[in-house]
Amino acid sequence: MTDAVKGPASYFPSIEQKYGRPVAEWKDLIRASPLTKHMELVAWLKSEHAMGHGHANALVAHTLAEDKGE
Template sequence: MSASPTPRVLAPEIDPDNKPKGPASYFPSIEAKYGRGLQEWLDDVVSRLEGGASHMEVVTWLKTEHGMGHGHANAVVAYAKAALAH
């Protein structure tokens, strides 16, 4: 069995003693509400972005296919896009 490839965008480590700012502030509630780890969401989002989908196409996909709220979906996509831009 081969090792999993390193994700293109790594989920940040959230320090529970220091509330994160920006899109990352949504991440703890995203994991709790939608039952998947943030790295899974980021991997799916990055795959779609790299496949040519626009920001809003990926947000819409998260909302319609996974029931994610707009703010949560936008936060994941914005974080992924910012990380890919570096």
Template sequence: MSEHRVTAPEPPADGSKPKGPASYFPSIATTYGRPVQDWLDLAAERLDDHRHMDVVAWLKSEHGLGHGHANAVVAYVKQALAR
């Protein structure tokens, strides 16, 4: 497992909708039947030695995610690791 762990965000406390890549997370969990944390862990591990679009392509081909969903997961992980 990656030495970098990015945790899934909590829903906004005020009941508003999440912004940015996290806005895709409820749909990702519903569509693919796995918690978002699973996808974040996979992307974080893969980003250790692969480029952004390579990880997007891998999530699409190996795990069946749609392009927008895969890109949202990878973008969220990259943004969190850059902090």
């Protein structure tokens, strides 16, 4: 039996399905953005890519944590 994915990554399947891009592509977009603060990036995903708050927040949180080695 496998453990269920928890935290921000639990949103990834629905993000890929709803927005039509793989998570890796979203992470590349976040990393390429000149914005660096969490909520600025969330607002950018919401305004520029019509992403819902929860999905944007999950992607940004996971990407920033990954970049910090967490």
